[in-house]
Amino acid sequence: MVAFHEAVGASLGVTAVDQRALAVIMGAGSVSAGELAREIGLTPGAVTGVVDRLARAGLARREPHPEDRRRLVITAAPGAFGDTFAGLGKAMAQLTDRYSSAEQAVIADWVARTIDVLREQTRILNARSRP
Amino acid sequence: MVAFHEAVGASLGVTAVDQRALAVIMGAGSVSAGELAREIGLTPGAVTGVVDRLARAGLARREPHPEDRRRLVITAAPGAFGDTFAGLGKAMAQLTDRYSSAEQAVIADWVARTIDVLREQTRILNARSRP
DNA sequence: TAATTTAATTCAGCATACTGAAATGTCGAT
DNA sequence: ATCGACATTTCAGTATGCTGAATTAAATTA
Known part of the structure; x- marks a missing residue:
């Protein structure tokens, strides 16, 4: 990415x-x-x-x-x-189509929570390097 | 990310x-x-x-x-x-624990395929900007 | 052994983007 | 109407990292 x-x-x-x-x-x-x-x-x-x-x-x-x-x-x-x-966008849309809506819900949930984790870890790192 | x-x-x-x-x-x-x-x-x-x-x-x-x-x-x-x-790593491990192994399999599959998509799209973009 | 090629480093010159300060124009308060 | 505060831009100075060429050292070839 x-x-x-x-x-x-x-x-x-x-x-x-x-x-x-x-x-x-x-x-x-x-x-x-x-x-x-x-x-x-x-x-x-x-x-x-x-x-x-x-x-x-x-x-x-x-x-x-x-x-x-x-x-x-x-x-x-x-x-x-x-x-x-x-x-x-096109490629990701195609990829999404491979999954059932239940599966898509799981993936969306995981992505959202992963973003939260990354945000938090970024905050921690930044706090450490420029306090 | x-x-x-x-x-x-x-x-x-x-x-x-x-x-x-x-x-x-x-x-x-x-x-x-x-x-x-x-x-x-x-x-x-x-x-x-x-x-x-x-x-x-x-x-x-x-x-x-x-x-x-x-x-x-x-x-x-x-x-x-x-x-x-x-x-x-710790936060992601904790996150992973929230899901059943079937759900984890779906997520892993999606992540692997998303990486493939990103790799391919990166290749295309690089080919366009420095041909 | 001598000459050539290859691998990595050094260095000067260059490009880029940031900081800090000054300049410009605008708003709000007296 | 004037003064101080504010928002953005401009500009000189600085830092960083890259290129391209020269340098050093080692391997390969003749």
């Missing part, structure tokens, strides 16, 4: 950090530059570059905030990963 | 490439510096740095080749990820 993400990055000209930023953006729906900076642990100055690269790759949009003209509204571009993830 | 790997890297002072190199080393059992260079797509000069970092982190060993003294025998250090992955 890590190799796949590296390949996606190389293919689109974005870094690993950029992709994590995009995940944050998609998770939140939309964020400001400052929120993004706090969320991914970078300075505001670095976020400009992150959003630049995501926008250039067609993965995110940078729009003015309707009420506060200092702020940005950063959103994921609709169908952001379109071409890049189309192959994966 | 990508965030976890980044955290592992930060915690051990190794890069994403280093970790992929380690995966290659573990997969092959042992490799020479030149083989590693070809495998991960770097110049021999860069491989010196990769092995330096892996060795410094205690993840790999650099030993002389018994028959050809120009070559290196690079191996993964026994119990390489020990501390770093101990928490993950």
Whole structure:
């Protein structure tokens, strides 16, 4: 999975950090530059570059905030990963079809819990290395 | 999962490439510096740095080749990820216990097939970006 | 034995992305 | 209307890791 993400990055000209930023953006729906900076642990100055690269790759949009003209509204571009993830989506859909709905439920449960485990372990590691 | 790997890297002072190199080393059992260079797509000069970092982190060993003294025998250090992955291993073992052996079989099957899908999609992406 | 090829390392030069600070433009409060 | 606070960008300086070439050492070939 890590190799796949590296390949996606190389293919689109974005870094690993950029992709994590995009995940944050998609998770939140939309964020400001400052929120993004706090969320991914970078300075505001670095976020400009992150959003630049995501926008250039067609993965995110940078729009003015309707009420506060200092702020940005950063959103994921609709169908952001379109071409890049189309192959994966199709292959995974095909894979899913091999299982009964009961089996799919078990798999979904396991995946959700595995994500929780990874999140927690990531938190622990990060706490250890930058306390 | 990508965030976890980044955290592992930060915690051990190794890069994403280093970790992929380690995966290659573990997969092959042992490799020479030149083989590693070809495998991960770097110049021999860069491989010196990769092995330096892996060795410094205690993840790999650099030993002389018994028959050809120009070559290196690079191996993964026994119990390489020990501390770093101990928490993950324990948590995942606990998670596994929640499922019946029939369910575990379904999950294992899905994971194996998902890995195949990711491998294939990675191959396709890499072929597209560096043809 | 001498010449050539091969393996790994070193090093200068280069590219990339981050930090920290200054600059710009905008909001809210007095 | 002015002042201070805030959001983002810009920019110089810095760190990191890669390439490509030169270097060292060892094996192979003549």
